[in-house]
Amino acid sequence: PYLGLDAVARGIFYDRLLEDYAEHPRTIILSTHLIDEVSRLLEHILVLDEGRLILDEEADALRGRAFTVVGPAATVDAYTTGKDVLARAPFGGLVSATVMGQGDARERQQAEALGLELAPVSLQQLIVHLTSEPPARKAVEVS
Numbered sequence: 001p002y003l004g005l006d007a008v009a010r011g012i013f014y015d016r017l018l019e020d021y022a023e024h025p026r027t028i029i030l031s032t033h034l035i036d037e038v039s040r041l042l043e044h045i046l047v048l049d050e051g052r053l054i055l056d057e058e059a060d061a062l063r064g065r066a067f068t069v070v071g072p073a074a075t076v077d078a079y080t081t082g083k084d085v086l087a088r089a090p091f092g093g094l095v096s097a098t099v100m101g102q103g104d105a106r107e108r109q110q111a112e113a114l115g116l117e118l119a120p121v122s123l124q125q126l127i128v129h130l131t132s133e134p135p136a137r138k139a140v141e142v143s
Helices: 007-023 035-041 073-080 105-113 123-131
Strands: 044-049 052-058 066-072 084-091 094-100 117-120
Touching: 007 035, 035 123, 044 123, 052 123, 066 073, 066 105, 066 123, 073 084, 073 094, 084 123, 094 123, 105 117
Parallel strands: none
Antiparallel strands: 044 052, 066 094, 066 117, 084 094
């Protein structure tokens, strides 16, 4: 029911929820579509899509699980060959591709050498990509 609150009231609600949790530790379940808004509160994430559990993972393990690469289409396509691409979106002469993976130092160096830009993906963006893919993609385990 807190989703009916305006942004300021939700912020107060989250702060009070954390204060109460600090005094009385327990499991608290939040059901929300405002994932980025509550991401600092999350320790464990369960994602249900069409009644199926598609994700059951610790929040810290999930953060940084994917990254976005942006650049000219041909270069992005070459860079993402063989990678687990969750989404691909053209804009102007560029393409943005969201890739499952850590985006480690080696991948960053490879992207920079190609003139590509890497950026982190928020939990909300990751969950949107995981739940908006065709059923075959949803069946892939992400843990």
